[in-house]
Amino acid sequence: MKLRRSMLFMPGANAGMLSTAFVFKPDSIMFDLEDAVTLREKDAARILVFHALQHPLYRDIETVVRINPLDTPFGLDDLQAAVRGGAHIVRLPKTDTADDVRQLVAEIERIEHTCGRAVGSTQVMAAIESASGVVNAVAIATASPRMMGIALAGFDYVMDMQTERGDGTELFYARCAVLHAARVAKIDAFDVVYPDVNDDVGFLKEVDLIRRLGFNGKSLINPRQIELLHNAYAPTEEDVDHARRVVAAADKAARDGLGVIALNGKMIDAPIVNHARRVIASAQASGVRR
Amino acid sequence: MKIIKEAVAGTLESSDLLVKVAPGLPNRLDIHIRSEVIRQFGARIRSVIDETLGQLDVTEGDITIEDKGALDCAIRARVQTAVLRAAGNPPIDWETM
Numbered sequence: 001m002k003l004r005r006s007m008l009f010m011p012g013a014n015a016g017m018l019s020t021a022f023v024f025k026p027d028s029i030m031f032d033l034e035d036a037v038t039l040r041e042k043d044a045a046r047i048l049v050f051h052a053l054q055h056p057l058y059r060d061i062e063t064v065v066r067i068n069p070l071d072t073p074f075g076l077d078d079l080q081a082a083v084r085g086g087a088h089i090v091r092l093p094k095t096d097t098a099d100d101v102r103q104l105v106a107e108i109e110r111i112e113h114t115c116g117r118a119v120g121s122t123q124v125m126a127a128i129e130s131a132s133g134v135v136n137a138v139a140i141a142t143a144s145p146r147m148m149g150i151a152l153a154g155f156d157y158v159m160d161m162q163t164e165r166g167d168g169t170e171l172f173y174a175r176c177a178v179l180h181a182a183r184v185a186k187i188d189a190f191d192v193v194y195p196d197v198n199d200d201v202g203f204l205k206e207v208d209l210i211r212r213l214g215f216n217g218k219s220l221i222n223p224r225q226i227e228l229l230h231n232a233y234a235p236t237e238e239d240v241d242h243a244r245r246v247v248a249a250a251d252k253a254a255r256d257g258l259g260v261i262a263l264n265g266k267m268i269d270a271p272i273v274n275h276a277r278r279v280i281a282s283a284q285a286s287g288v289r290r
Numbered sequence: 291m292k293i294i295k296e297a298v299a300g301t302l303e304s305s306d307l308l309v310k311v312a313p314g315l316p317n318r319l320d321i322h323i324r325s326e327v328i329r330q331f332g333a334r335i336r337s338v339i340d341e342t343l344g345q346l347d348v349t350e351g352d353i354t355i356e357d358k359g360a361l362d363c364a365i366r367a368r369v370q371t372a373v374l375r376a377a378g379n380p381p382i383d384w385e386t387m
Contacts, residue, residue, distance in 0.1 A: 015300065015360055016304050018364070019360070050387065051366050051367045052361035055361065055362075077382065117353070
């Protein structure tokens with residue numbers, strides 16, 4: 001089971017950060033060529049990320065590259081760097097329509113052919129940053145078999161909606177729409193960054209909300225938030241004990257040839273057993289909540 | 291690749307390097323390296339720089355490098371960026387990168 005709880009942004013132009021980011025052990029690391037890079041450093045960041053992707057330090061971690069939009073002078077060059085460098089995933093910002101994804105995928109395929117990378121080996125994720133993107137979320141999420149995830153980007157979205165970040169009410173519809181699109185497409189869903197890195201209480205409150213909604217994880221801008229996030233996503237000891245009892249009961253029923261499963265007098269059906277198996281897998285991968 | 295103007299890439303922050311490239315004397319490629327880790331890694335740094343310049347077919351110019359303990363990948367990237375800028379930012383031939 002591939003966990004994608006934490007996707008850590010790293011500014012693509014910063015050699016120091018790129019040399020140390022792997023030590024923080026996020027589930028995925030996202031080299032940013034877009035907003036975190038000034039116009040005059042776009043070329044430097046692109047080349048630095050191209051080489052960092054190939055460094056053995058990043059051999060055992062999932063790598064994502066956020067490129068500039070393809071309608072900017074930087075997008076296609078960024079894509080060359082990401083695909084040729086070996087990024088596992090390309091994150092497309094400001095995705096408004098399914099055609100945006102299809103255009104990205106066509107360019108990726110062209111580059112894969114040219115550079116000899118296995119065609120289809122570069123996955124893509126779309127960042128939704130506007131009302132149009134939210135409304136088109138299902139079409140975007142299902143636009144290509146290469147799609148592995150869909151992310152909501154809060155800042156641009158609330159600007160487009162003519163509002164501002166608050167208690168989460170302003171994001172409620174977008175979060176639900178993006179999440180449903182992800183589940184329709186059977187791909188992962190990622191929540192917005194939490195901008196105040198000194199507010200652990202607010203961060204954990206938001207994490208609790210998005211975990212209960214069903215998001216796989218969150219984009220992060222500070223490594224300090226990784227451990228907090230992973231712990232909040234870990235199942236409790238009680239959850240794991242219950243899941244083990246559910247799975248044991250299901251296994252026994254299968255051995256006994258029984259179609260109906262019961263635990264402590266309560267009926268258990270297949271979705272509950274599947275959920276229990278996910279809880280156990282999650283605990284095996286990330287431990288139990290402290 | 292021909293160096294036609296002065297250019298700089300990188301920073302003096304830890305784990306980075308600053309690369310300055312300028313047109314030099316005809317038929318001369320002068321490389322000056324200062325590094326905090328020159329004793330341990332000087333030969334390796336020089337080798338990465340030589341290889342990178344060779345791949346870009348840089349045969350003339352004046353290259354000054356101030357290294358702050360950068361990884362090989364950062365050295366390669368900063369040298370390439372500085373050379374491309376000094377050559378007037380031609381389209382990148384990714385096969386040579």
